[in-house]
Amino acid sequence: MEARVKWLENLTFTGMSGTGHGVVMDGDRDNGFGPSPMEMLLLGIGGCSSIDVVHILKKGRENVLDVETDVKAERAETDPKVFTKIHLHFKVKGKNLNETKVGRAVELSAEKYCSASIMLSKAAEVTHSWELVE
Numbered sequence: 001m002e003a004r005v006k007w008l009e010n011l012t013f014t015g016m017s018g019t020g021h022g023v024v025m026d027g028d029r030d031n032g033f034g035p036s037p038m039e040m041l042l043l044g045i046g047g048c049s050s051i052d053v054v055h056i057l058k059k060g061r062e063n064v065l066d067v068e069t070d071v072k073a074e075r076a077e078t079d080p081k082v083f084t085k086i087h088l089h090f091k092v093k094g095k096n097l098n099e100t101k102v103g104r105a106v107e108l109s110a111e112k113y114c115s116a117s118i119m120l121s122k123a124a125e126v127t128h129s130w131e132l133v134e
Helices: 037-059 099-113 115-120
Strands: 003-009 012-017 022-026 063-075 083-095 125-133
Touching: 022 037, 037 063, 037 083, 037 099, 037 115, 083 099, 083 115, 099 115, 099 125, 115 125
Parallel strands: 083 125
Antiparallel strands: 003 012, 012 022, 063 083
């Protein structure tokens, strides 16, 4: 995998993935034009885990209609302000979903498939929860 980050102005940068997808990142919390790099990490772990959960449930022939994942994190108070805790909460919506299969999909993502979650768990406490939403 490859990526390129280019400075635009102030604390604003563009990022381009090796597959040609771009994003704006900004270190200015108050007047920024995009998420900060640390927010991008949270988006990455949320996206990675959500993709796994949807994929696993669909492979198990579950009728998934929507998955929304809230990601909350705590950071160290001093530099480097690494994540110390990250929690992912999955809200899974579908028709006649099997609760056991939903729980297992979240567990498999956390323990076996989500590279982002497993990598970040080496530095922070990463936890997961889920609920069925009607």
